[in-house]
Amino acid sequence: MNSLMRKLTANADPAPSTSSPSEFDPTESVRKEKSFDLGYGSEVFHVPRFFPAERERACLRVVVVPRDSCYVAAEGLPAISYNGHSPRAYSWDDFPPLKDILDAVHKALPGSRFNSLVLNRYDGNNDYVSWHSDDEVLYGPTPEIASVTFGCEREFLLKKKPSKMSPASGDEPKSKRLRKSHDPDQHSFVLKHGSLLVMKGYTQRDWLHSVPKRAKPMSIRINLTFRCVLR
Numbered sequence: 325m326n327s328l329m330r331k332l333t334a335n336a337d338p339a340p341s342t343s344s345p346s347e348f349d350p351t352e353s354v355r356k357e358k359s360f361d362l363g364y365g366s367e368v369f370h371v372p373r374f375f376p377a378e379r380e381r382a383c384l385r386v387v388v389v390p391r392d393s394c395y396v397a398a399e400g401l402p403a404i405s406y407n408g409h410s411p412r413a414y415s416w417d418d419f420p421p422l423k424d425i426l427d428a429v430h431k432a433l434p435g436s437r438f439n440s441l442v443l444n445r446y447d448g449n450n451d452y453v454s455w456h457s458d459d460e461v462l463y464g465p466t467p468e469i470a471s472v473t474f475g476c477e478r479e480f481l482l483k484k485k486p487s488k489m490s491p492a493s494g495d496e497p498k499s500k501r502l503r504k505s506h507d508p509d510q511h512s513f514v515l516k517h518g519s520l521l522v523m524k525g526y527t528q529r530d531w532l533h534s535v536p537k538r539a540k541p542m543s544i545r546i547n548l549t550f551r552c553v554l555r
């Protein structure tokens with residue numbers, strides 16, 4: 325067991341919070357979501373304050389410590405590979421706080437199903453995720469990925485993949501496109517403490533995303549990406 329998972333196990337009993345998972349109604353915060361149509365069946369929505377403050381603090385206390393990424397998955401799923409390696413899959417049952425967050429995400433997104441989680445810790449402004457898409461075959465053609473952030477806010481960037489097949493972005497009716505004065509093939513979201521961002525549709529097929537390094541010193545950020553591995 326790595327240091328991250330040891331810490332999560334040790335903290336399996338979350339600190340007292342004014343909003344327990346059962347009292348917390350995630351559908352309420354999701355009503356305030358901002359939805360972005362990226363065009364051609366790609367969609368993102370962003371809930372800047374998904375978890376209420378007290379719950380955010382409890383979650384942060386539970387997950388802030390480790391220095392590596394880890395993977396949690398339901399029993400019996402095929403092994404995945406990301407960042408060039410196949411991580412060991414930890415069990416949801418060993419980490420009740422993560423299960424609580426998964427439950428909140430499921431409540432907020434009726435009809436969506438997630439069975440695995442990649443947890444990343446960004447230690448400061450020099451930690452980053454380079455441009456990539458989570459388009460592994462095991463996630464299917466239109467994976468839904470729900471991303472929850474705790475700790476320091478960071479910029480999350482999306483840029484359209486160059487494509488020979490799809491028509492130029494300008495060809496799609498303007499009413500369907502994200503109305504922005506800047507380049508429609510690049511978008512930026514500031515992912516704050518307690519926020520939820522969901523990527524859907526063809527976002528993984530047609531877009532790349534990244535969390536770039538920053539010059540300004542920054543504190544720790546934890547990001548949880550909930551995914552569904554197909555059996």
Ligand SMILES: O=C(O)CCC(=O)C(=O)O
Pocket residue numbers: 442444453458471480515533535547549
């Ligand atoms: O940290 C983030 O916001 C994104 C993480 C990510 O893209 C990944 O784990 O695949």
Ligand SMILES: [Fe+2]
Pocket residue numbers: 456457458533
């Ligand atoms: Fe990703």
